[in-house]
Each structure stands twice: as structure tokens, then as C-alpha cells.
Amino acid sequence: MAIPGERREGPGHPPRALELHPAASAVARTAAYLALRRSLPGPGDSLTVGGAAGSLPLAALAALVADLPNRLWVVVAASPAEAGRHLADLDTLLGPEAAVHFPQQGDAAAGEDAHAEVEGERVEAVESILSARVRVMVATRRALQELAPIPDDLADLRFTVVTGRELRRDALISALEERGFERSPMVEEAGHYAVRGGLIDLFSFGAAGPARVEFRGDEVESIRLFDILDQRSTEPVKRIDILPVRFGGRAEGAQRTPCSILDRLPLDAALVRAGTEPWDAGSRRLWRRTETRYREALRDHNPATPPATLFLAPDALAERLARFPHLTFVEEHVGSPVFQARRPPAFERRMSRLRSFLAGAAARGAETCILCDNDGQARRLDDLVADRRGQPPPGCHLVVGSLASGFCVEDRQPSVNILTDHEIFRRDRKLRRGRRFRGAAALESLAQLSPGDHVVHMEHGIGRFRGLERVVIGGESIEALVVEYDGGEVLRVPVYRLDQVERWVGAHPGDQPARLHRIGGKRWKTLRRKTESAIRQMTAELLELYATRRSPPRAPRPPPPPG
Known part of the structure; x- marks a missing residue:
């Protein structure tokens, strides 16, 4: 039985030592972070931290996770989209195994069932918490309000x-x-x-x-x-x-009383958010909407589920939230402590603006870390910022990784700028959270592929590489990989998305996969539309990046040693 407030270490799973990411390291060496570290709130107390621009709140949290490895941190998001951004930031800052997602369910009051993967991810999150294998959980406000028969002991789960x-x-x-x-x-x-x-x-x-x-x-x-x-x-x-596929199956003990995930957290777990909306914002609106649907279903003589079996009532949610320490990050310079930080300027794809910014930072002795989606992007950006001798500005380093937004930290010496390539090029950030297929090898170049080779797409599984072809979108011709799947269906992958494709590798030379995967299931209905949309999205960026390939590629320089 879990003891409230006690953080246990799972058998064989001691806390993993963390090496601070450059963005987290930049924040950890500020006076504001040291003040935050000294004044963390206790159960029932709250603290507002100001000046938290861009992804600085997640970088500060990463530093706290490294400093306090036995504590659980719950990042509360306003929406599933925000939760996804937070998870992607944490994957970069802490590594892919340090944070888990407790997703919200389908809208049962509207007759929607949660997908099996969503239910399974919820089970995984609870197992990770009960076994103390994770340090951070990300959940939406709605997920905290939802009720489910969540066990309080590993023996009831495994x-x-x-x-x-x-x-x-x-x-x-x-x-x-x-x-x-x-x-x-x-x-x-x-x-x-x-x-x-x-x-x-x-x-x-x-x-x-x-x-x-x-x-x-x-x-x-x-x-x-x-x-x-x-x-x-x-x-x-x-x-x-x-582990069960979902809570509330037919297994013994499954008929336990539904509860909130808040009821399964240790009392010293800290609730963390970015923004000024109330912690329980939207809870009353959700409750009223569920009550309305319940009354309408009863009136129409349809099956109906009482709201009290689906969600915590707003007052009950507020009471449970009040038990925990609250840590709020805001961008405004209010509260205490306050980071002296700001968002980077908008570069609008203009390399002249970026070079001018980097030159000014170098003149002030500031350090700049640019996060790039992959090695290829880092090499291309390295070429863009280099001077005529092929050297980057002093103090500029390129690192593979991704954050939702950059930030500039000025209350430390030297000051540090954290930039992101997707903001520099004004494009959507690519989120890559999810399981990767086993038995796949990273693909760095098209030269590693020959027609007929088996490949693994990160989302779509095993196919057969058929070659390259040019796709015309909006009057622009773009090269794409042609991958054939079971039944002759074809997927076209823009070469810019080469990082999503891996060469299939068997256990022994000459091995062949059991079969190709089939396009046509639930996950494939919008495949062609999504592929075309992805190509459109990348067209403008591709045209600019292709122009940089005239210079010979050079390996990105390593980040500065922590100090």
C-alpha cells in the first residue's frame, strides 16, 4: 500500500543521474533559480515565479528535477496540445524516460470512448508513479478532474x-x-x-x-x-x-471506487503550471455541460451516466488541488523570485537578422545555444551562420534538440541565449513523441538505400523502398521517397522528413520481415491528405535550406562544458 506523502523507489529502478541540458544549465546558474530552489512551497502553499519567458519554465523544472531526484512534479496543462508541447520540451531537457503523460479520456458524457492507446498510456503513467520510476507527470486540468478506478498499489496493477x-x-x-x-x-x-x-x-x-x-x-x-x-x-x-489495457477491467479488485489521479499522488508532489489561469479553470463549465447532457439523455430515455461517476465536482477538485504545493511560472515580471529573461527577437527567416544578433551577443560576451531538430539541420544552420572563413561567431553552439520557444537569460554572467531553429525559420515545430519500432537502424543518407530495401516509417511501420520521385505542390517540385506497403498502397515521404524513415535491419544477415504493414486501418484514413499537407508545410523551408547546401557540410560544434 502506498503511504501518502512517501516517495518510494521501485525495485531495481533507482533515480537516474541526469546530465543537465544546456538550456536547463543556463537557468540553473541564475540568482532567480537559486532563490526558487530555497523557497519551494510546501503542501497547501503556492509560489509565483516571474520573468519566465518562452520555455524557461520547463528548463527551470528540469533543473529542479536534477536537484531533487526523489520528488514527483506534476505539470498541469490547459489543453492536450499544451500537454504535448510540455512533453516534447521535457524529452529534450530530461530525456525520453523522465516524464510520463497521463492523458484525458474520451468524452464519456457525449458517448465517446477513449482509444486503447490512451487508456494504456494512463495505466503506464500510474504504474510509473507507484513504482517511482518517473520524476515528472504531465496532465491536463481535465485529466485531474476525471474519475477512474485507479489502484493505489502495484500488486493491484501488475x-x-x-x-x-x-x-x-x-x-x-x-x-x-x-x-x-x-x-x-x-x-x-x-x-x-x-x-x-x-x-x-x-x-x-x-x-x-x-x-x-x-x-x-x-x-x-x-x-x-x-x-x-x-x-x-x-x-x-x-x-x-x-499491465491492464485500461482501468476497470474484469480483473479481481477492478470494481474499486473511482477516484482522481490526484488521490494517488504523494502529498509532497508539486503541481507546476505556466500561466495565470486558475488551477481549476474550466472545471465548473465541464461539470455544467456534463449535467446538461445527463438530463437530456434521461429526457430522451437514452443510456446516461451521472456526472458524479465521471468527474470530481468543482468544489471537490478545488479541495484536492489545495492539498499540494503549487508552483506557477508567469512571463510578467511579478511575484518572487523573478527571472531576468525575455523572448528572442523574431528573425522571420532572415539570416542577416540572425547573424547580427549573434554578432551582438558575441560582442557582449554572451553565449548562444541554437537547438536544431536533427544533425542535418544543425550542419545546414552551421553553414548559414559561419563567416567567410567558415567559423561561427564566438560563443555560438549548435545542439540537436527541440523546445517550444527560446529565451534569453540575462541575470547571470555571461548571459545566455537559447534559440530554436523552428522559430528562426518561422515554421511549425515537429513533435516526435511515441514508440519507435525495434529492429530499425538510423538512416543518415539516401545513399544507404537501394530500391527493394525494407524500411521502417516511425508512424506507419514496414514498407518497401521503391525509389525517388518528384512531387509538384503549389508549383514547386520536391523530391520524395516512395515507400510501398501491403496491397500496393504507396506512401510518399519528403526527403526533408528522412529522419522519420529508418532502414529495416534483421537479427541475421539476409533476414526478411514477416510481412509488409497494410495501409487502410484507422490510423491510415487521412494518410494521403497528411502527406500532402506535410509537403506543403515544408516547401518554403526546403527552398531556403537547399540553397545552403552549396557549402561543404561541417559537423556542428559541441556545446560548451557546464560551468
């Missing part, structure tokens, strides 16, 4: 299978069914299982990949991980933990 232990095959099948797993001929995604004689393949949420359980009579003879792409076994493991 079903463990151990090699050599007694377990009947049918008992495991029953356990999987009770936990919401779907039976399929072949396991290709989380939440599915397959039975083949004395073997059971399964893929649990919270696992890095699928597992194959082999039985001898009523005993587990072996457990092996396997590659989801070619279905071949890879390595043996001693045990696996199986």
Missing part, C-alpha cells in the same frame, strides 16, 4: 509471470482477457495477445516490446522477448509484468 513458476496456460489467457487484452492471430501492437499451441505471445503496455511465454505442462518453461517486426525471438528474460 500481473507477473516468472520463468519456472507454476501457471496454467488457460490461467494466463484468462488473466489477459480480464485485463482487456484483445486476441489476434499475430501480436503487432500493445494490448494484444496470440495463442499458438503451448506458446502465448503478448504485448503489455509499459513494456519495451512483446514477450513470448512457453509452457511445459502447468509451468512456465521460458519467457523470451521477440521482435514485433519479424516475430523472431531475441533474448530470454526471467520475468515480465503485465
Whole structure:
């Protein structure tokens, strides 16, 4: 049983030492951060921090996470889109395993069901919190108000299978069914299982990949991980933990009283937000809307769910929120402490403005860190800012990573500018959170591909590379990779999105994937429209970036050592 307020370390999962990202390091060496560190609020107290421009709030949080590794931080977002931006920032600042997402459910009052991946992600988040494997959770205000039968103990959440232990095959099948797993001929995604004689393949949420359980009579003879792409076994493991696909399945104890995720947090967990909206903003509006739908459903003699079984009432939400420490970051210079920070100027794709800014920063002795989406973008931008001798301005460093917005920190010496390439080029930021396929190798150049090679698209799975072709969008001709999928369907990927495609690599030379993935399921209905939209979005940037390729590429310079 979890003890309220006690932060436990999971077995075999001690806090991972963090190396501060340059953006977080820049914030951590300011007087305002040191004052923040000394004056963190306790349970029921609040603190407002001013001057938090751009992504500085997330950078400051990353520094706090590194300083206080045993504490849980809950970032409260106003919307799913804002939550996605915060998660992407934290992936850059802390690494992809330091933060989890507790997404909001579908609108049950409107008859919407949450997608299985959403439910599974919620289960993963709770398991990570109960086992103390994460330091940061991101959730929307609505997700905090929602009710679900969330367990308070790992034993109620996990079903463990151990090699050599007694377990009947049918008992495991029953356990999987009770936990919401779907039976399929072949396991290709989380939440599915397959039975083949004395073997059971399964893929649990919270696992890095699928597992194959082999039985001898009523005993587990072996457990092996396997590659989801070619279905071949890879390595043996001693045990696996199986999580339910969703809360409230048919498993024993599932009929527990619904509660908010706030009821499962340690009392010293700090709630963090950026902005001045009330912590419970929108809660009364959501409650009124749910009540209205409930009354309308009853009037029309339709199935209806009482609001009190779906959400915390507004007053109950306010009472629970008041239990925790509150940390609010605002851009205005109010509150205490106050960072002396501002947003960078708008460069509007004008390299002359960028060079002038970098020259001025160098003259003042300031350091500048430019975050780039990938190595190729870093090399191209390195060429753009270099002088006639091919040297960048003093104190300018390019680092692979991404933040929602840059910021300039001036209350430290030397001052530091954090810039982002997507703001420099005035384009939308690309968010890349999600599972990557196993058995894939990074693709750095088109020269590594030949027609007929198998490739893995980050979102769409295994296909066969057929070559290059030019696509005309808005009168501009752009080169694209042609990838064929099962059934002859074709996906065209702009070469600028080469980072989304990887070369498929089997366990042994000459291996072939079990089969190509098929286009046409739920995730593929808007594929062609999305591809064309992506090409349109990148057209202007491509034209400018292609012009920089006349200069020989040079490796980006490493960031300065922390100090």
C-alpha cells in the first residue's frame, strides 16, 4: 500500500543521474533559480515565479528535477496540445524516460470512448508513479478532474509471470482477457495477445516490446522477448509484468471506487503550471455541460451516466488541488523570485537578422545555444551562420534538440541565449513523441538505400523502398521517397522528413520481415491528405535550406562544458 506523502523507489529502478541540458544549465546558474530552489512551497502553499519567458519554465523544472531526484512534479496543462508541447520540451531537457503523460479520456458524457492507446498510456503513467520510476507527470486540468478506478498499489496493477513458476496456460489467457487484452492471430501492437499451441505471445503496455511465454505442462518453461517486426525471438528474460489495457477491467479488485489521479499522488508532489489561469479553470463549465447532457439523455430515455461517476465536482477538485504545493511560472515580471529573461527577437527567416544578433551577443560576451531538430539541420544552420572563413561567431553552439520557444537569460554572467531553429525559420515545430519500432537502424543518407530495401516509417511501420520521385505542390517540385506497403498502397515521404524513415535491419544477415504493414486501418484514413499537407508545410523551408547546401557540410560544434 502506498503511504501518502512517501516517495518510494521501485525495485531495481533507482533515480537516474541526469546530465543537465544546456538550456536547463543556463537557468540553473541564475540568482532567480537559486532563490526558487530555497523557497519551494510546501503542501497547501503556492509560489509565483516571474520573468519566465518562452520555455524557461520547463528548463527551470528540469533543473529542479536534477536537484531533487526523489520528488514527483506534476505539470498541469490547459489543453492536450499544451500537454504535448510540455512533453516534447521535457524529452529534450530530461530525456525520453523522465516524464510520463497521463492523458484525458474520451468524452464519456457525449458517448465517446477513449482509444486503447490512451487508456494504456494512463495505466503506464500510474504504474510509473507507484513504482517511482518517473520524476515528472504531465496532465491536463481535465485529466485531474476525471474519475477512474485507479489502484493505489502495484500488486493491484501488475500481473507477473516468472520463468519456472507454476501457471496454467488457460490461467494466463484468462488473466489477459480480464485485463482487456484483445486476441489476434499475430501480436503487432500493445494490448494484444496470440495463442499458438503451448506458446502465448503478448504485448503489455509499459513494456519495451512483446514477450513470448512457453509452457511445459502447468509451468512456465521460458519467457523470451521477440521482435514485433519479424516475430523472431531475441533474448530470454526471467520475468515480465503485465499491465491492464485500461482501468476497470474484469480483473479481481477492478470494481474499486473511482477516484482522481490526484488521490494517488504523494502529498509532497508539486503541481507546476505556466500561466495565470486558475488551477481549476474550466472545471465548473465541464461539470455544467456534463449535467446538461445527463438530463437530456434521461429526457430522451437514452443510456446516461451521472456526472458524479465521471468527474470530481468543482468544489471537490478545488479541495484536492489545495492539498499540494503549487508552483506557477508567469512571463510578467511579478511575484518572487523573478527571472531576468525575455523572448528572442523574431528573425522571420532572415539570416542577416540572425547573424547580427549573434554578432551582438558575441560582442557582449554572451553565449548562444541554437537547438536544431536533427544533425542535418544543425550542419545546414552551421553553414548559414559561419563567416567567410567558415567559423561561427564566438560563443555560438549548435545542439540537436527541440523546445517550444527560446529565451534569453540575462541575470547571470555571461548571459545566455537559447534559440530554436523552428522559430528562426518561422515554421511549425515537429513533435516526435511515441514508440519507435525495434529492429530499425538510423538512416543518415539516401545513399544507404537501394530500391527493394525494407524500411521502417516511425508512424506507419514496414514498407518497401521503391525509389525517388518528384512531387509538384503549389508549383514547386520536391523530391520524395516512395515507400510501398501491403496491397500496393504507396506512401510518399519528403526527403526533408528522412529522419522519420529508418532502414529495416534483421537479427541475421539476409533476414526478411514477416510481412509488409497494410495501409487502410484507422490510423491510415487521412494518410494521403497528411502527406500532402506535410509537403506543403515544408516547401518554403526546403527552398531556403537547399540553397545552403552549396557549402561543404561541417559537423556542428559541441556545446560548451557546464560551468
